Amino acid sequence: MMKLILASGSPRRRELLESAGLEFDIVVSPAEEIHDATLGMITLCEENARLKTAAVAVEHPDAVVIGADTLVFIGDEPLGKPKNMEEAQRMLRRLSGRVHQVCTGFCIIGPDGGVVKSHGLTAVTFHELDEARIEEYLRKTQPLDKAGAYGIQDHGEMLVKCIDGSFDNVMGLPVDLVLHALRGIGLPIHAR
Ligand SMILES: Cc1cn([C@H]2C[C@H](O)[C@@H](COP(=O)(O)OP(=O)(O)OP(=O)(O)O)O2)c(=O)[nH]c1=O
Numbered sequence: 001m002m003k004l005i006l007a008s009g010s011p012r013r014r015e016l017l018e019s020a021g022l023e024f025d026i027v028v029s030p031a032e033e034i035h036d037a038t039l040g041m042i043t044l045c046e047e048n049a050r051l052k053t054a055a056v057a058v059e060h061p062d063a064v065v066i067g068a069d070t071l072v073f074i075g076d077e078p079l080g081k082p083k084n085m086e087e088a089q090r091m092l093r094r095l096s097g098r099v100h101q102v103c104t105g106f107c108i109i110g111p112d113g114g115v116v117k118s119h120g121l122t123a124v125t126f127h128e129l130d131e132a133r134i135e136e137y138l139r140k141t142q143p144l145d146k147a148g149a150y151g152i153q154d155h156g157e158m159l160v161k162c163i164d165g166s167f168d169n170v171m172g173l174p175v176d177l178v179l180h181a182l183r184g185i186g187l188p189i190h191a192r
Pocket of ligand 1: 007008009010011012013028029052068069070071072081102145146147148150151152153170171172
């Protein structure tokens with residue numbers, strides 16, 4: 001049986017892959033992310049996913065390794081994780097009352113060195129948020145380890161009016177696409 005490794009320290013990614021019924025080990029990737037917005041949304045997320053995955057794959061050449069990167073985009077501008085609560089507040093103010101895109105790039109590297117890259121894209125519409133709502137949200141949740149300063153799984157109803165696309169993808173991993181890609185490289189995965 002081929003070993004699967006999730007190259008991620010994100011508890012959300014772990015939860016999503018577990019709920020898909022997969023067995024895997026976790027190895028947190030030491031790779032540094034790049035922030036070059038001129039690459040464009042999809043290339044930037046997929047390239048970050050590839051860097052994270054490749055850094056683990058070289059150490060585990062017999063395994064199938066998967067890694068991912070989630071970014072929030074306002075137009076062409078990527079929002080990563082806020083550095084502090086003030087930046088988190090500024091991000092939520094900017095997301096208020098509008099639509100943004102959440103892109104999760106993922107990469108799978110197999111024992112043959114083959115690289116598969118793909119991504120999920122979800123449009124998220126926020127309610128109009130007043131200052132009191134933003135403050136309450138930031139008090140209730142932990143925004144600093146999340147792209148765009150929010151977690152849709154974390155009191156998301158306080159912020160999110162609607163989404164167009166996959167919820168899992170916003171949370172950190174487009175599970176259906178990942179399962180499809182894993183099947184494509186020959187991992188025995190049963191339908192959900
Ligand atoms: C938009 C959004 C992001 N997130 C999280 C998912 C990711 O953990 C995080 C984006 O940061 P990432 O850099 O994609 O991932 P990470 O640093 O947490 O973990 P690793 O690089 O080891 O895989 O934001 C949510 O949990 N909910 C959301 O609604």
